[in-house]
Amino acid sequence: VTGAASGIGAQTCKELQMQGAAVIGVDRNKCDNVDQQFTADLSDPHSIKELVSALPANLNGLANVAGLPPTASAEAVLKVNFLGLRQFTLGLVEKLAHGASIVNLSSLAGFGWPDELEQIRELLALELDDDVQGFCASHGLDAPGGRSYFLSKEALSVWAIQQRWS
Numbered sequence: 001v002t003g004a005a006s007g008i009g010a011q012t013c014k015e016l017q018m019q020g021a022a023v024i025g026v027d028r029n030k031c032d033n034v035d036q037q038f039t040a041d042l043s044d045p046h047s048i049k050e051l052v053s054a055l056p057a058n059l060n061g062l063a064n065v066a067g068l069p070p071t072a073s074a075e076a077v078l079k080v081n082f083l084g085l086r087q088f089t090l091g092l093v094e095k096l097a098h099g100a101s102i103v104n105l106s107s108l109a110g111f112g113w114p115d116e117l118e119q120i121r122e123l124l125a126l127e128l129d130d131d132v133q134g135f136c137a138s139h140g141l142d143a144p145g146g147r148s149y150f151l152s153k154e155a156l157s158v159w160a161i162q163q164r165w166s
Contacts, residue, residue: 003066
């Protein structure tokens with residue numbers, strides 16, 4: 001469970017443990033209600049690579065709950081809420097057990113994706129180590145009232161729909 005230290009991530013861990021699951025938590029902060037914790041920064045490509053390498057094989061599922069609120073910088077929001085989660089998920093696929101599930105939390109903020117496909121496609125073309133700050137500036141995402149949070153959740157929804165896992 002990414003984002004396991006607080007909010008929905010912490011509650012997800014608690015619920016999974018109550019159902020008998022052994023829970024691995026991923027967060028930058030200390031996690032409670034986990035059996036094992038891995039510390040990682042989902043805005044940092046190197047941290048994500050180290051995390052994927054350190055995690056065990058044959059995981060039964062991945063719950064991508066980590067996310068920054070709209071009060072964080074636009075660059076950080078896009079990196080953590082979408083680009084980092086995508087890089088982490090793609091890196092982890094080979095370590096998932098056959099029949100494992102992936103859940104991405106996008107919230108109601110992801111519902112507007114049909115109206116934002118052009119901007120979503122541009123974000124989908126970016127990688128975590130690209131000029132995300134420049135992307136934010138060119139789209140006015142770093143201005144007051146910018147929609148980085150909504151865009152991150154819309155992109156996560158569209159990307160997840162596009163995936164074909166075997």
